[in-house]
Amino acid sequence: MSIVNEKMTERAIEQFLFKEADMLDAWQLEEWLQLFTEDGTYSVPTTDNPDGDSKNSLFLISDNYSRLKARVKRLSNKWAHSENPRSRTRRFITNVQIAEEADGEIKFTANFIVYRMRYGFTDAYVGKYYYTLVNQNGELKIKDRKAVLDLEALRPHSRVSIIL
Structure with a gap:
């Protein structure tokens, strides 16, 4: 059965992305995790090798579902030193295009900017998302989510401690 039909339009995909962005900006990480399939993946390649494969290239983040659950648990904990106090974030999603x-x-792909505000500084993470969605029991679920940064380096950011 086709996922894209009269109900599944680019607008419906945009609404899915906007809902996901709201969850992440509100730090509703447990709810966000529920958007993934149990074999889902989340990755962020290094800025110097955006087309790399996590099997044989260094990645900033390369999480299978088990590691993603652990990441959510760590970030949700008040003792997560890299995000205590939590950053405030605001996401902008544009140019959503169904690829296949x-x-x-x-x-599909979508461009993004994630603004991160913390300790009086504002950082901007700019890039492109690559998604694979599947329909599980009538719900869209993320099978793969890859965030490719357009930054040439992580300076001044120094790290990616938030979920892009």
Whole structure:
């Protein structure tokens, strides 16, 4: 069955992305985790190798579902030193484009800017998302979510302690 039909339009995908962005900006990480399939992945390649493969290249983040659950648990803990106090974030999603639909999956891309405010500083993470969604029991679920940064380096950011 096709995921993209009269109900699944680019607008519906945009609404899914906006809901996800709101969850992340509100630090509703447990709810966000529920958007993933149990074999879902989340990755962020290094800025110097955006097309790399996590099997043989260094990645900033390369989480399977188990590691993603652990990341959410750590970030949700008040003792998470890298995010205590928590950063305030604001996400902007643009240019959503369906790339491919096959075998019950839909692949699409979207541009993003995530502003991170903490300790009087504002950092901007700019890049492109690559998603694979599947329909599980009538709900869209994330099978793969890759955030490719357009930054040439992580300076002045120094790290990625938030979920992009």
